[in-house]
Amino acid sequence: MCNMIVAIDQYGRIGRDDKLLWHCPEDLKHFKDLTTGKIIIIGKRTLEGIGRMLPKREHIVVGRDFHSSELIKELQKSDKFTAIHISGLDEFLVDIAEDVDSAWVVGGAGVYAYFMPYVRRLVISHIELYDEHNPPQFGDVYFPYIDLRDASTVNVLDVKEINDRNSGVKTLRIVEYLFE
Numbered sequence: 001m002c003n004m005i006v007a008i009d010q011y012g013r014i015g016r017d018d019k020l021l022w023h024c025p026e027d028l029k030h031f032k033d034l035t036t037g038k039i040i041i042i043g044k045r046t047l048e049g050i051g052r053m054l055p056k057r058e059h060i061v062v063g064r065d066f067h068s069s070e071l072i073k074e075l076q077k078s079d080k081f082t083a084i085h086i087s088g089l090d091e092f093l094v095d096i097a098e099d100v101d102s103a104w105v106v107g108g109a110g111v112y113a114y115f116m117p118y119v120r121r122l123v124i125s126h127i128e129l130y131d132e133h134n135p136p137q138f139g140d141v142y143f144p145y146i147d148l149r150d151a152s153t154v155n156v157l158d159v160k161e162i163n164d165r166n167s168g169v170k171t172l173r174i175v176e177y178l179f180e
């Protein structure tokens, strides 16, 4: 089992060109609050899009080929950084089962898809965007399918009216879904 955190817009998009489609400091703060001091399980492409490690978090980076990435070669010098081949993830899942709350799966789509069958706690930031910034066809990475009606518990953690046309974000609604 695992915990997962994601921000999704009204079209199911989570990113484009290895980046997010929006800039929402309120949501970044929420992400930081939940993941600081924890292990984060992150896809190679997402890490490359960020371009650095996130402070005060242990990183498990998932990929198939790490040799072609100069960034990953550099980060492997850190004791807070481990690169895991996707074929080793089953074993890793057994390890984190001992203490599920010590780790968060933080994406991207490839990593979410792998861990989806094992999700126990899913925290979604539902981001409503202004269409003029990000028209519906603009985006190339989507959150994998999950039927949220299967959640046994749904807790609304926060609702914020952002109304910021510069960042493109209209509203932010953070919801926790428990699958138990």
Ligand SMILES: NC(=O)c1ccc[n+]([C@@H]2O[C@H](COP(=O)([O-])OP(=O)(O)OC[C@H]3O[C@@H](n4cnc5c(N)ncnc54)[C@H](OP(=O)(O)O)[C@@H]3O)[C@@H](O)[C@H]2O)c1
Pocket (backbone or CB within 6 Å): 005, 006, 007, 008, 013, 014, 015, 016, 017, 018, 019, 020, 042, 043, 044, 045, 046, 047, 049, 062, 063, 064, 065, 066, 086, 106, 107, 108, 109, 110, 111, 112, 113, 114, 141
């Ligand atoms: N909105 C959010 O909350 C959020 C969160 C995270 C990321 N994102 C966005 O998501 C996008 C990146 O997602 P992504 O799916 O392209 O990349 P990703 O999941 O970050 O990384 C994909 C890479 O990881 C490896 N990988 C991991 N799991 C895999 C699997 N199940 N099947 C195949 N390969 C797997 C592959 O490495 P190899 O290339 O070595 O084979 C693949 O290239 C970016 O736009 C990022 O900004 C959004």
